[in-house]
Amino acid sequence: MKPWDVLVVGAGVAGLTVARQLTEQGAQVLVLDKSHRPGGRLATKNVGGLSLDSGCTHIRAADPEVRRLLTGWLGATFVEAPEGEAAEWAFPHSARDIAEQWAYGLKVQRTHVTHLVTGDAGHIGVVRHGFGEPIWGRSVVITAPVPQAQAMIAYSDLVLDYALDEVHYAKKQVLLAALEGDSLDPDSHWSTDIIESVRLRPHHDGSLGIEAFASDSWSEATWDDDATISHGRLLLELGLLVGSARVLDSQVMRWRYAQTASPRSEPYWRHPDLPGLWLAGDGFGYPTDADSSIERAVRSGMAVASDLGSSPG
């Protein structure tokens, strides 16, 4: 079977950026993701009948190239922040809708990638869970988070360099809650010992979606606690913060961030013995000066598309 020009593993913003740029340049690109919808950590969940963004809700970007790309694709309107901070775009719709728009026109297949195999002429086969036959590509770009990418490489019997072996993890707890109340200020931004930050999303029916990010100290303090007690403590704090609010529904999510521990000089990693294999995404320490991790992910995707487009593996 004819190989794809490029197979992209992961339909997060990094993978979607690579795929969309290369597709627009005329390449035959297939995106593979284990999830049933694109976006990765750009995601929306249904809590108590409300759509709440469980990851990113806005993009802060200093890089004019990133802003130009997102304005063209998504109609993003970046607002310059005062005091020299990076321009910011707050999503006008749910993150799920933004992700769908990002994936517009791309071929995306739902499948869990386990590992890779090598074939003739430097082609790389992507092996999917439950499928015997790999899908073949001239190049493969893995944009799964670093630990998953590491596992795929390891199961493929490929050797990792030191920087990729060294992964730094950080745990975060996120409380998603649907609230009802009459004295809530959607522009407020609170901070306490336990809840690091709170984001509000008002709904037209008067109810309010809320994301509360628990601080690292809370994560450490409650590491051994029963999840229900931890959840209860978070809700209690929320009640103190937002006095008149009634919690309609809520759920705690645990996110684990991981990125390469050693600073890297490129925004992606390319396998030394298999030049068609690229790894990218927000976990690749560079550029550490990016104003947000989503900007880092997009820039990583842009760099792969640009370099792969000019020198296919």
Ligand SMILES: Cc1cc2nc3c(=O)[nH]c(=O)nc-3n(C[C@H](O)[C@H](O)[C@H](O)COP(=O)(O)OP(=O)(O)OC[C@H]3O[C@@H](n4cnc5c(N)ncnc54)[C@H](O)[C@@H]3O)c2cc1C
């Ligand atoms: C709670 C939370 C809040 C955040 N808030 C912000 C914020 O305010 N501002 C900001 O800039 N950033 C924020 N971020 C970070 C931002 O969401 C990420 O930096 C960005 O989405 C990462 O994009 P990515 O494409 O690199 O990775 P991901 O979005 O993780 O995409 C990787 C994709 O790979 C897929 N995948 C993994 N393994 C496999 C496999 N074996 N086979 C097939 N597919 C696979 C996954 O399903 C996923 O879709 C937040 C993240 C979280 C979790």
